[in-house]
Amino acid sequence: MSYKNHPMVSRVIFGRGSFNQLSDIVAPKRLNIKAPFIYLVDDVFKGNSWLTSRIPISYNDQIIYISADEEPKTSQVDELVEQIILDHKDRPSGIIGIGGGTILDLAKAVSILLTNEGEAKDYQGWDLVKTPAIYHVGVPTISGTGAEVSRTTVLTGPDKKLGINSDYTPFDQVILDPELTKDVPKDQWFYTGMDCFIHCIESLEGTYLNAFSQSYGEKAFDLCLEIFLNGNLEEKESQDKLMMASWHGGMSIAYSQVGVAHAMSYGLSYLLGTKHGIGNCIVFDQLEEFYPEGVKLFKQMKEKHSIELPQGLCKDLGDDEFNTMIRVALSLEPLWENAVGKQWKQIITKEKLRALYQKM
Ligand code: NAD
Ligand code: ZN
Numbered sequence: 522m523s524y525k526n527h528p529m530v531s532r533v534i535f536g537r538g539s540f541n542q543l544s545d546i547v548a549p550k551r552l553n554i555k556a557p558f559i560y561l562v563d564d565v566f567k568g569n570s571w572l573t574s575r576i577p578i579s580y581n582d583q584i585i586y587i588s589a590d591e592e593p594k595t596s597q598v599d600e601l602v603e604q605i606i607l608d609h610k611d612r613p614s615g616i617i618g619i620g621g622g623t624i625l626d627l628a629k630a631v632s633i634l635l636t637n638e639g640e641a642k643d644y645q646g647w648d649l650v651k652t653p654a655i656y657h658v659g660v661p662t663i664s665g666t667g668a669e670v671s672r673t674t675v676l677t678g679p680d681k682k683l684g685i686n687s688d689y690t691p692f693d694q695v696i697l698d699p700e701l702t703k704d705v706p707k708d709q710w711f712y713t714g715m716d717c718f719i720h721c722i723e724s725l726e727g728t729y730l731n732a733f734s735q736s737y738g739e740k741a742f743d744l745c746l747e748i749f750l751n752g753n754l755e756e757k758e759s760q761d762k763l764m765m766a767s768w769h770g771g772m773s774i775a776y777s778q779v780g781v782a783h784a785m786s787y788g789l790s791y792l793l794g795t796k797h798g799i800g801n802c803i804v805f806d807q808l809e810e811f812y813p814e815g816v817k818l819f820k821q822m823k824e825k826h827s828i829e830l831p832q833g834l835c836k837d838l839g840d841d842e843f844n845t846m847i848r849v850a851l852s853l854e855p856l857w858e859n860a861v862g863k864q865w866k867q868i869i870t871k872e873k874l875r876a877l878y879q880k881m
Pocket of ligand 2: 720783801
């Protein structure tokens, strides 16, 4: 048995208003005045001076606004890298991602591709990155994915949706300022928050579970119940706690794995572009068979917050389309092994997945 030696985020700052310290944090990392900091910022903040006026721009530093309407693509990473190389003669001092999982993943991937040759798609997989990335900082503005703490950056490529999993992927610095999440729309708050809840269920119910993952997973699970179901939390307390739940949920899957909802949601996302948070909710809603207790709680939370999930996503799909989703879902072997055990291939058939997708 060989155990995984897991890299972690090197530095983290937590607190409401801690975003104000961004300038002090990055200044010592400036290589020289020609080597800029590049800020990748969710374009939902364009024109929002409450946030953007606090981004410390000097010398050749640059803000690039990016839409989070679609999940990150390998081609998008390649284009950003090319743009940065063309715009600046010197290699940047650092990449700073400010946004949700979409922007955080782009920031991680761009920082890797600035020091590693080739295209982003060449690095989708496990431990294919050979050279350390440039300094990269993550500033989450919505809580739940755990992308701020994880060792992966999930990208859709020409033939697969798969992360760049590597020791160089985790951020060098994370700024956890729960105040930045104050304007997240309610539905999105629920979908991305449920990503965290589903991470907990899939980790805690999985065969890969160990004391390391369990200790983080149980904490995140309890926080989710407090936030979404039982607690009567004040808004600020709820924001603070969800940010920590996301962190713990991410830590929990770091040393175990996700499961059925994630595998099937990757299929939906690959074929239909369904986003991660809402896609996980649509799938998880149908998974009583695998996660009876978790799905029961999920339905209660959905009800409590009057969330209506889209229905009939798959009703007009043809055989080829179902087969594509099934192929993508089944290719995520570690997720199935974690969810069902080593004998998963005997239990998880194409027919079974098709029947589940047909309900969505
Ligand atoms: P997101 O980044 O896609 O953002 C969702 C929506 O919320 C967007 O419309 C965005 O503009 C908006 N938004 C974000 N912050 C806001 C704010 N403060 N105020 C108002 N609106 C705001 O959402 P997400 O759920 O955080 O991320 C999903 C992505 O994360 C997917 O691409 C998924 O693959 C990835 N992911 C990565 C990991 C990982 O470990 N790397 C884990 C899970 C998910
Ligand atoms: Zn997830």
